[in-house]
Amino acid sequence: MSSVSAFVNTLIRPEILALSAYHVPACADMIKLDAMENPYLVPPPLRDEIAAVVADAHINRYPDPDPRSLKQKIRELLALPEGMAVLLGNGSDELIQLLALALNKPGAVLLSVEPSFVMYKMIATFVGMRYVGVPLRTDFSLDLQATLAAIHMNQPALVFLAYPNNPTGNLFSREDICQIIEASPGLVVIDEAYYAFANDSFVPDLAIYPNLLVMRTFSKLGMAGLRLGFIAGSALWLDQLEKLRLPYNVGVLPQRVAETLLDHHAVLLEQAEHIKQDRKLLYQQLSSLVEVYPSEANFLLFRVAHASEVFAALKQHGVLIKNLNGGHPMLTDCLRVTVGTPDENEQFIAALRACLQCTVE
Numbered sequence: 571m572s573s574v575s576a577f578v579n580t581l582i583r584p585e586i587l588a589l590s591a592y593h594v595p596a597c598a599d600m601i602k603l604d605a606m607e608n609p610y611l612v613p614p615p616l617r618d619e620i621a622a623v624v625a626d627a628h629i630n631r632y633p634d635p636d637p638r639s640l641k642q643k644i645r646e647l648l649a650l651p652e653g654m655a656v657l658l659g660n661g662s663d664e665l666i667q668l669l670a671l672a673l674n675k676p677g678a679v680l681l682s683v684e685p686s687f688v689m690y691k692m693i694a695t696f697v698g699m700r701y702v703g704v705p706l707r708t709d710f711s712l713d714l715q716a717t718l719a720a721i722h723m724n725q726p727a728l729v730f731l732a733y734p735n736n737p738t739g740n741l742f743s744r745e746d747i748c749q750i751i752e753a754s755p756g757l758v759v760i761d762e763a764y765y766a767f768a769n770d771s772f773v774p775d776l777a778i779y780p781n782l783l784v785m786r787t788f789s790k791l792g793m794a795g796l797r798l799g800f801i802a803g804s805a806l807w808l809d810q811l812e813k814l815r816l817p818y819n820v821g822v823l824p825q826r827v828a829e830t831l832l833d834h835h836a837v838l839l840e841q842a843e844h845i846k847q848d849r850k851l852l853y854q855q856l857s858s859l860v861e862v863y864p865s866e867a868n869f870l871l872f873r874v875a876h877a878s879e880v881f882a883a884l885k886q887h888g889v890l891i892k893n894l895n896g897g898h899p900m901l902t903d904c905l906r907v908t909v910g911t912p913d914e915n916e917q918f919i920a921a922l923r924a925c926l927q928c929t930v931e
């Protein structure tokens with residue numbers, strides 16, 4: 571009789587066998603600055619309100635497959651005009667997958683830039699779509715000519731651009747992105763996961779470009795645990811994508827809690843404002859120690875000699891950040907730190923100072 575591994579190795583697609591699962595490190599008792607989460611809980615009166623909403627939720631029933639009032643709140647926040655709609659996902663990761671599934675005709679290409687959010691490439695692999703990654707310039711700005719040439723050559727059905735970009739933190743040039751949208755024969759999705767920390771958005775451009783959708787997540791705005799993302803754009807696009815959405819992809823509790831939190835959107839935006847202020851100080855402190863890249867997100871990318879050793883030493887000091895060294899040739903010796911509370915940021919800087927002394931000696 572064959573072993574389980576013989577079955578697995580014969581039956582699972584080779585490109586899946588070759589993948590490594592997305593790694594989420596253990597973080598018990600550590601200062602957690604690895605995943606771009608908002609470090610703040612909402613204030614106690616709002617927590618009580620959420621507790622009441624949760625207590626009343628009908629968790630014996632399937633969730634509302636079309637939560638209109640939640641969608642309406644999102645539409646209002648974005649000031650979406652008539653003819654535009656919202657599609658909800660279990661985090662925006664799920665929506666990237668849904669888009670890839672919908673556009674993956676035989677031979678279709680998914681194009682993005684590199685380094686960027688790793689899930690674009692991973693999901694292309696999951697669904698069997700050909701992936702093309704166009705390198706950014708060394709300062710992590712878009713290489714417009716190379717991107718336009720790659721679009722011309724590969725005719726991608728789907729283009730993802732993160733605005734601001736992860737893991738580099740910068741906003742690409744708006745003019746360059748407009749040229750990319752205009753030159754694209756396929757759908758262009760602007761991924762605004764970090765919109766709350768930046769000063770620009772492509773939501774108003776939805777009315778201009780027929781091949782544009784904007785994707786956002788509430789994960790970075792204090793709701794990572796809820797898993798809620800959305801795509802905004804023409805109802806003509808979203809009606810088609812709706813067909814692929816699994817009927818109950820957003821649970822009863824995320825729906826109810828997100829709606830309550832959106833009623834207090836100002837509280838979340840205020841937290842984001844604090845994070846932006848703290849980013850400034852963290853940037854200054856970091857730049858006296860290492861090479862830091864400018865950021866319009868809630869994290870900073872920096873380069874330091876012996877990055878993997880520094881990362882391991884920080885862990886020994888109880889601080890977990892993200893090691894990007896080895897992930898992409900342009901990220902050699904790069905580490906990424908999420909902006910935490912002022913206290914967490916201070917502890918991180920103190921630990922980094924100590925680690926740099928050790929790795930230099």
Ligand code: PMP
Nearest residue numbers: 661662663687732736763787789
């Ligand atoms: N897009 C970008 C650019 C991201 O960095 C992330 C999370 N790191 C996501 C999408 C996914 O967010 P979520 O699935 O939590 O909504």
